[in-house]
Amino acid sequence: MRCLVVVMTLVASTVLVHGQHWTPPRTPWGDPDIQGYWPGVAMLGVPLERPASLGDKATLTDEEFAQLPEKRRLTNANDAFFGESRDHWRDYGKPQRQTSLLVDPPNGRFPQLTAEGAKRTAAIPNEARGPLNGPANVGPQGRCISRGAFGSMMPIGNSSGNQIIQAPGLVVIRNEMIHEARVVYLDGRPHVGAAIDEYMGDSRGRWQGQTLVIETTNFKEGGGVNRAFSRHARMTERFTRIDERTLRYEVTVDDPQTWSKPWTVTFPLEQDPSYYIFEFACHEGNYWSMRSMLGGARLEDK
DSSP states (O other): OGGGOOOOOEETTEEEETTEEEOOOBOTTSSBOOOEEOOOGGGTTSOSSOOGGGTTOOBOOHHHHHTSOTTOOOOOGGGGGGSOOSGGGOOOOSOOOBOOSEEESTTSSOOOBOHHHHHHHHTSOOTTTSOOSSGGGSOTTTTTSOOHHHHHHSOOSSOOOEEEEEETTEEEEEETGGGEEEEEEOSOOOOOOTTOOBTTOEEEEEEETTEEEEEEEOBOTTOSSSSOOOTTOEEEEEEEEEETTEEEEEEEEEOTTTBSSOEEEEEEEEOOTTOOOOOOOOOTTOHHHHHHHHHHHHHHHO
16 A cells, blocks of 8 residues: 555565564464554545545655645545544545545446345335434434444544454454444354344454455445445455554455446554544434434424
8 A cells, every 4th residue: 555655575474664674563362463443544534435536546746745735634425434524523634645545446436236236225114314204214223223344444534443452362343433343253264154143243253464455245235334235245354463563354255146346445553552442322222413404304304
């Protein structure tokens, strides 16, 4: 990923960074140590999809970078994916040359939806799109149920913390927004049966050199928060610690019932030992907010 300006080569257990060899730490039981707080705040100025006007330009030139607006961020219609659009809700992160989190296809935009995928996407409840006639018209994120395994790893305008905890045979990934926690087993056990589906899916992991590879299946149809995964979607994540403070995150979604081809998102996460995940005090159902949303819609009806 060019935006990292990092040359990375695996030589035994050594990583080459900026021309110097760096030895990644290991846990007492011998696995690569990727534990810690890895908030996504720094990437908040990078949209999920690239503005169409930038074509295949994955990174900005020095001149283009200098001409970014004051908040040093790109904006487009997909910006709403990251959270509240009002400035007082948001942290805009650090200036970035990366033009989109989505890096494959090369144009940084989602592949074409299949006919089935387009139908499923249109049917996803969306409180911003309406109508707001009842709780069923509000999506799972708005109801504080889940952002899905994909959505939970994406930067968002507030509560964008991630924590990784390791123990022999398993890894736990905590996401601050909607208090998610995935327990990922590394002991080779199979996925749960096809009859079980979940917003966060069912995750199994393995080490591939210095990289933690996580395969997630068994998604609830329509889950993924604004991305209408089918029950047959497969999500492959790769976590690679490339220096003391940087974790490269990559995720590929392969769902032929929804998109014409697989797509990949990748971006760096910066470790912040001072970060702390606070309670995300929004209970499942989001009762008080639900009353406000539905009550406001009734006032608009009048």
